[in-house]
Amino acid sequence: MFNQLGVIGCGxxxxxxxxxxKRGGLVKRVIGYSKSPSxxxxxxxxxxxxxxxxxxxxxxxxxxIVLIAVPVAATETTFRAIRHLVDPxxxxxxxxxxxxxxxxxxxxxxxxRVVRFxxxxxxxxxEAGGVQHADAALYQGRQVILTPLANTDPVLVQxxxxxxxxxxxxxxxxxxxxxxxxxxxxxxxPHLLAFAYFSAVARQPAGNDYLSLAxxxxxxxxxxxxxxxxxxxxxxxxxxxxxLKQSLRFxxxxxxxxxxxxxxxxxxxxxxxxxxxxxxxxxxxxxxxKTPGSR
Amino acid sequence: MFNQLGVIGCGxxxxxxxxxxKRGGLVKRVIGYSKSPSxxxxxxxxxxxxxxxxxxxxxxxxxxIVLIAVPVAATETTFRAIRHLVDPxxxxxxxxxxxxxxxxxxxxxxxxRVVRFxxxxxxxxxEAGGVQHADAALYQGRQVILTPLANTDPVLVQxxxxxxxxxxxxxxxxxxxxxxxxxxxxxxxPHLLAFAYFSAVARQPAGNDYLSLAxxxxxxxxxxxxxxxxxxxxxxxxxxxxxLKQSLRFxxxxxxxxxxxxxxxxxxxxxxxxxxxxxxxxxxxxxxxKTPGSR
Numbered sequence: 001m002f003n004q005l006g007v008i009g010c011g012x013x014x015x016x017x018x019x020x021x022k023r024g025g026l027v028k029r030v031i032g033y034s035k036s037p038s039x040x041x042x043x044x045x046x047x048x049x050x051x052x053x054x055x056x057x058x059x060x061x062x063x064x065i066v067l068i069a070v071p072v073a074a075t076e077t078t079f080r081a082i083r084h085l086v087d088p089x090x091x092x093x094x095x096x097x098x099x100x101x102x103x104x105x106x107x108x109x110x111x112x113r114v115v116r117f118x119x120x121x122x123x124x125x126x127e128a129g130g131v132q133h134a135d136a137a138l139y140q141g142r143q144v145i146l147t148p149l150a151n152t153d154p155v156l157v158q159x160x161x162x163x164x165x166x167x168x169x170x171x172x173x174x175x176x177x178x179x180x181x182x183x184x185x186x187x188x189x190p191h192l193l194a195f196a197y198f199s200a201v202a203r204q205p206a207g208n209d210y211l212s213l214a215x216x217x218x219x220x221x222x223x224x225x226x227x228x229x230x231x232x233x234x235x236x237x238x239x240x241x242x243x244l245k246q247s248l249r250f251x252x253x254x255x256x257x258x259x260x261x262x263x264x265x266x267x268x269x270x271x272x273x274x275x276x277x278x279x280x281x282x283x284x285x286x287x288x289x290k291t292p293g294s295r
Numbered sequence: 296m297f298n299q300l301g302v303i304g305c306g307x308x309x310x311x312x313x314x315x316x317k318r319g320g321l322v323k324r325v326i327g328y329s330k331s332p333s334x335x336x337x338x339x340x341x342x343x344x345x346x347x348x349x350x351x352x353x354x355x356x357x358x359x360i361v362l363i364a365v366p367v368a369a370t371e372t373t374f375r376a377i378r379h380l381v382d383p384x385x386x387x388x389x390x391x392x393x394x395x396x397x398x399x400x401x402x403x404x405x406x407x408r409v410v411r412f413x414x415x416x417x418x419x420x421x422e423a424g425g426v427q428h429a430d431a432a433l434y435q436g437r438q439v440i441l442t443p444l445a446n447t448d449p450v451l452v453q454x455x456x457x458x459x460x461x462x463x464x465x466x467x468x469x470x471x472x473x474x475x476x477x478x479x480x481x482x483x484x485p486h487l488l489a490f491a492y493f494s495a496v497a498r499q500p501a502g503n504d505y506l507s508l509a510x511x512x513x514x515x516x517x518x519x520x521x522x523x524x525x526x527x528x529x530x531x532x533x534x535x536x537x538x539l540k541q542s543l544r545f546x547x548x549x550x551x552x553x554x555x556x557x558x559x560x561x562x563x564x565x566x567x568x569x570x571x572x573x574x575x576x577x578x579x580x581x582x583x584x585k586t587p588g589s590r
Contacts, residue, residue, distance in 0.1 A: 073561070143508065145508075182508050183508070186505050186508055186510075187512060187513065190517075192552065192553075193492060193549070195552065195567070195568050195571040196549040197545055198571045198574065198575050200541075200544045201484075201541075201544075203570075204544060207480075209477065210476075210477045210480045210481050211578055212581050213467075213581070214482070214580065215438075216580070217485060217486070217518070218481050218482065218485055220516070220518050220519070221488075221489060221516055221518070222575055222578075223512070223515050223575075224515070225571050225572060226572050226576045228572070229572050232568050233561050233564045233565040236556050237561055240559075243556070246495075247549070247553065249496075250492055257494075258542065266528050266529075266532055269531060270525060273531075274524040275498075276490040276491075276497075276520050277520060277523070280493050281521045285514055
């Protein structure tokens with residue numbers, strides 16, 4: 001049980017975390033700060049937060065748990081704003097989709113206090129962002145990845161594990177590098193491919209005619225191409241090294257399949273397709289991520 | 296109203312067409328042929344067809360409407376088997392996902408009788424094939440593309456339009472070349488990319504670990520990677536010219552986005568993503584293709 005949760009960034013992710021802790025009776029009071037005062041005011045009126053803070057630092061003051069839920073590229077600025085109150089015994093976490101850049105920023109700004117920060121990535125979300133879509137059940141039944149450093153305070157790591165578990169998450173731990181490599185493969189690259197594919201189809205001379213003929217396969221394949229441009233700009237830039245590595249793997253596989261298509265070797269082509277088709281048919285989402293709409 | 300429908304290939308597509316015509320009171324009798332006698336027998340027991348024919352030719356004999364619903368690469372063999380009974384006044388159609396190869400095969404085999412064949416591609420289907428999944432409503436509310444030649448009998452084209460309309464389809468007409476170019480862009484290339492992407496992720500050293508972390512975005516993006524390998528082998532080979540053209544467009548767009556990612560120009564990247572994201576958010580499937588599961 002926490003006395004006060006400080007939320008920095010009262011959007012979908014931060015707001016949903018506040019609602020989940022409240023619903024679970026895990027916190028007495030929530031104080032929130034957002035860059036836009038109208039967001040903070042909306043969050044207060046919705047009962048997502050109890051009080052609005054005038055600054056990120058004031059949202060930290062008096063809190064024993066703090067969630068930083070800002071776009072990844074704004075994390076370092078947030079650390080700078082709050083570093084003087086990163087005190088022992090307070091659990092600091094984020095919700096960023098990339099972890100190495102967040103950990104690097106934490107090291108640079110927090111110095112030795114970096115041990116009080118537990119980096120977190122809940123595999124949850126919705127197509128539509130904003131506090132108006134905040135949902136106490138957003139994290140229910142999802143996975144959350146924690147990427148603590150070797151010297152991160154183990155008491156805080158345990159507290160982090162407990163609070164995410166208490167709101168229904170399956171908690172996994174890995175290194176920031178492993179996290180970023182894995183999500184480059186299964187999340188960041190698909191977004192990049194979907195953006196590129198949709199753009200390539202739409203921007204050709206007969207693009208609009210073609211789009212009018214597209215069916216449900218196209219609809220599902222391109223759903224993630226509608227994702228938030230500012231969020232994905234940050235992810236694609238900050239994790240570019242791993243994403244470009246994955247893209248190269250993909251290009252090699254595409255080259256290999258196209259080579260077989262060009263050669264007209266139907267049998268070899270069917271074998272290649274069957275490997276994918278069988279593996280995909282046998283794949284199931286893990287227990288942690290069953291509801292539609294998350295990333 | 297037709298007297299007798301001959302179905303060659305009593306699978307999902309052929310079986311569903313038979314059921315739809317029966318339900319609409321559009322045909323008195325259905326006779327069916329499949330390469331596998333157990334399929335024909337199953338279709339008969341299910342009431343999809345009234346009688347089993349011993350050969351494709353016998354399924355045509357006495358029919359005034361014939362549907363060829365075999366994998367695209369088997370179309371030419373089918374034409375050879377039935378060419379002696381391609382008589383005036385009988386409506387011959389197929390359901391293939393590619394049209395230029397089908398039309399070429401029809402020209403080669405049927406010679407001047409090609410004018411009696413109305414090539415058709417209903418934009419409908421299910422992940423699971425086979426007559427056991429045949430469904431009288433499969434074509435309801437879908438688009439069907441007819442690709443008649445300049446000299447195709449206009450009376451038969453009108454009959455084809457009427458029968459697809461009667462079972463709930465929106466009928467569009469285009470040339471075989473335009474059809475193949477359009478579906479290379481919005482259907483065939485996405486399948487190729489999904490096969491290549493899934494294979495690239497799954498076949499790397501940590502592939503299985505990565506797959507266990509994948510969420511709903513990945514699930515939707517890769518759904519079509521589970522499609523039927525034999526069907527997609529034929530489509531990718533027969534329409535390879537257009538598909539490889541579309542793949543090249545896609546690669547150029549991917550190159551352009553990766554160039555901006557490498558340069559770290561966040562503003563330019565956000566602009567590129569926003570173009571895709573806005574266009575995708577504004578895209579809607581046409582009235583003809585609203586139910587999940589079709590290609």
